[in-house]
Amino acid sequence: MSTIDQEVAGYYDKVLKRNAGEPEFHQAVAEVLESLKIVLQKDPHYADYGLIERLCEPERQIIFRVPWIDDDNNVRVNRGFRVQFNSALGPYKGGLRFHPSVNLGIIKFLGFEQIFKNSLTGLPIGGGKGGSDFDPKGRSEAEIMRFCQSFMTELWRYIGEYRDVPAGDIGVGGREVGYMFGQYRRLVNQHESGVLTGKGLTWGGSLVRKEATGYGTVYFTDEMMRANGDSLDGAKVIVSGSGNVATYAMQKAQELGATVVGFSDSSGWVETPNGVDIELLRDVKENRRGRVSEYVEETTGATFHKDGSIWDLSADVALPCATQNELNGDHAKALVDNGVKYVAEGANMPSTHEAIELFRAKKICFGPGKAANAGGVATSALEMQQNASRDSWSFDYTDNRLRGIMSNIFNIAANTAEEYDRAGDYIIGANIAGFKKVADAMLAQGVI
Structure with missing residues (x-):
């Protein structure tokens, strides 16, 4: 085993020991670390200052209780999560998932992937993710509203348009975002439209976000x-x-x-x-x-x-x-x-x-998720731009921006793969390109 292989194996072993019982997170980290072997061979300074170890450790992990009352007046208790993984490029950005399969390991895997996905968009957003093991299926509108209000009653203190901007994911669409935004607005006593994306078009949302x-x-x-x-x-x-x-x-x-x-x-x-x-x-x-x-x-x-x-x-x-x-x-x-x-x-x-x-x-030509499905978070960032400028863009203008971003992501992944002698391997290209931008920012900002 080469020195680089041993070094990367050491990083992964620490991840396994520190994050026991989180197989999805282990899988996501393993894929990225495998790609980084050829980076460390060519640019060994990316191992300085504990960079990779810091990259694999979230900046903040928040777990909280979400009590709510169902339509039969029974008290229900779910668990809520927000993992703020990396803010070197900008405020944390990533969706909220409501699904019974949600646990800390899944949220960490999603947040880790989000770091590189957000980096690839070229927009100033960091990586985060959140959610709950609540299942909206089969619940009434009133039950979903009460759950969302309780969830936001705890989450609101950790988010903000310059800190952390959640969006939707599985189980969280415009309805759920609306209920959460209403509760956030009530708690902070101001219309801070940039705090959530995926909002309704009449109150700060962006055309094309749904698509x-x-x-x-x-x-x-x-x-x-x-x-x-x-x-x-x-x-x-x-x-x-x-x-x-x-x-x-x-x-x-x-x-x-x-x-x-x-x-x-x-x-x-x-x-x-x-x-x-x-x-x-x-x-x-x-x-x-x-x-x-x-x-x-x-x-x-x-x-x-x-x-x-x-x-x-x-x-x-x-x-x-x-x-x-x-x-x-x-x-x-x-x-x-x-x-x-x-x-x-x-x-x-x-x-x-x-x-x-x-x-x-x-x-087989393979487009990994962190590159191929980055359109959602890219358009969320465009929604943030519109909120910051109190503006609203047309569907065609926003769609053209999205298409340009996705074209750039493909070109970056393809060109980076070629640079590291892996032409056509878009996994390698996306992982390395996403990593280098975040890594350069982390090294520039010191050990934090």
Whole structure:
């Protein structure tokens, strides 16, 4: 084992010992550290002043109780989290996730990824993440409002437009952001519109914010395909999920000439050989909060499957847009066998290590989440700009800004990969480019 290998193994061993029982966080750190080996060989000064050890340790971890009363007057207690991971580039920025799977390890993995994702946008935002193990599914509007108000009653003291600016994530959409913003405004006694992003359009929100993560994933995919002599026009695309990210990824892919041949939710998956009726899907998922089986009941040419996997479909492009570790080694093999040439992550870390290694071995072009799904946080930062200037931009202007940012992210990842003799490895390129910007800022600001 080389000296660099031993050094990196030492960093990872410390992470394992200090953060026991947090496998998602371990996975995220391991991927980045593997990329950094070639950085440390070329630029060993990045190991100075405990930089990598500091980078893997959050600046602040906040855990709090969230008591609330359900519609039957029972007291419920959930756990809330906010991990403020790194502020070297700007105020902490990252979403809030409400889902029963949420724990500290998941929030730390998401916050760690957010550091590099935010760095890649080129905008002055640091990395953070938060959420709760509360499940909004099946809860009434009143219960969700009471939970959000209780959650913000504790969180408000740790956030602010120059300190930490949360947004939405899984389980947190415009409704939840609205309830939290209302409670924040009540507690601080001022309309500090820059404290949350994903707000309603009439009270400080930004056009394109809802669409941004899905659109951005497709823009990145389009850049990746064009760089390799292909195009979305005429391509067949699989999209896992049917939430906000997946829906708008489907919409933009079809606008650019692709046919979406399948999508899914936790109840099953839908085969759509003739494409997806986006308006019907939005009605089912956004307005009725229904399941994908309802979509099939109301359209023709679509088939609902409870068994098997959406990754068994034949396609040119796969966009995993649901949740972490949804695409494993067996799924990756099925995709490769069925002709997929491009994979871009719309969700955070949806592909397992085994899946990624297979894609690498088979020369599949792979866009990692920290690059491919950075459109959401980029547009959140654009919302912050509008809030700071008391301005409101048009849809087309904001969408053009988003497309430019995603094009830059792809070019940065591609060029950095080439610089380190790993041409075409966008994971290496994204990890190194995101790391170097944050690392340079941390070294410039001293040991803090």
